[in-house]
Amino acid sequence: MAAVKIIKVLGTSTESWEDAAREAVAQASSTVENISGIEIEDWTASVEDGEITAYKATVEIAFPVQNE
Known part of the structure; x- marks a missing residue:
């Protein structure tokens, strides 16, 4: 059985929560290899002046532990 490591990443977007989650995965994938799944936490x-100015998604990112 393989071990899996999970990290938390906060993604932000001015467009939507979905874009914020995509941004979190995109940023993590620049330094983390073999991402196997995510969970939106x-x-x-x-909010400023009654309007949403930034959407934020806290994402748990799973990837296999590498044996060195």
Whole structure:
């Protein structure tokens, strides 16, 4: 059985929560190899003057532990 490591990454977007989650995965994939799945832990947003200005997605990213 393989071991899996999970990290949390916060993605942000001015467009949507879905884009924020995609951004989290895109940023993580630049330094993490073999991402095998994600789980959205939380959706939040920044608000100014009654309008959402930034969507935020806290994403748990899973990838296999590498034996060196």
